[in-house]
Amino acid sequence: MNMQIGELKFEIMLTSAEIQQRVNSLAAEINLAYSDKTPVFIGVLNGCFMFMADLMKEITVPCEMSFVKLASYEGTNQAAITELIGVGIDLKDRDIIIVEDIVDTGKSLMHTLDALSHVGARSIQIASLLVKPTCVEFEFPMLTYVGFEISREFVVGYGLDLDGKWRNLKDIYKNVPA
Ligand SMILES: O=P(O)(O)OC[C@H]1O[C@H](OP(=O)(O)OP(=O)(O)O)[C@H](O)[C@@H]1O
Ligand SMILES: Nc1nc2[nH]cnc2c(=O)[nH]1
Secondary structure (H helix, E strand, C coil): EEEEEECCEEEEECHHHHHHHHHHHHHHHHHHHHCCCCEEEEEEEECCCCHHHHHCCCCCCCCCEEEEECCEECCECCCCCCCCEECCCCCCCCCCEEEEEHHHHHHHHHHHHHHHHHCCCCEEEEEEECCCCCCCCCCCCEEEEEEEEEECCCCEECCCCCCCCCCCCEEEEECCCC
């Protein structure tokens, strides 16, 4: 299935069914690993909203959740990354799971980790639906829960935007040459 956004052409990369299946198995892994804990899930807005919602519905251990906000991209070009906006939960001695839609260069995740490094958490793990291994500029030993490793192309849908739009698509599309 193809989609044209302005001059950009997109092809379907992951269907809603494929995403749901993978999200369910990630949730199962987390349920097992945190069976004796009460983790705090911290979603990094805006992109995480669909992944976070679908993941949380499958989490069966007692848990809390909150959201932080960063901003980094405009269109397909990287711009300056701004500050982290508040969490609202005391994270001291808590087991944190950061929830991201995508780790591309890894800069956003580095900012989130930096901001959380002072809160005195007991543990920090990361769940990201998508990772671009050929783009990541940092090592993330805590990136334990990865939905799909994907290639370098820009992707939209399932929370991921292009100029603020297309986040609502239930499938994920990748940019292909026109
Ligand atoms: O690994 P990186 O190269 O830093 O890119 C990944 C980040 O980029 C996107 O966020 P963005 O800042 O565009 O905000 P959004 O979630 O509101 O779309 C995405 O949601 C990740 O947080
Ligand atoms: N929508 C979207 N946002 C991103 N942020 C970093 N990489 C991407 C990407 O491939 N798509």
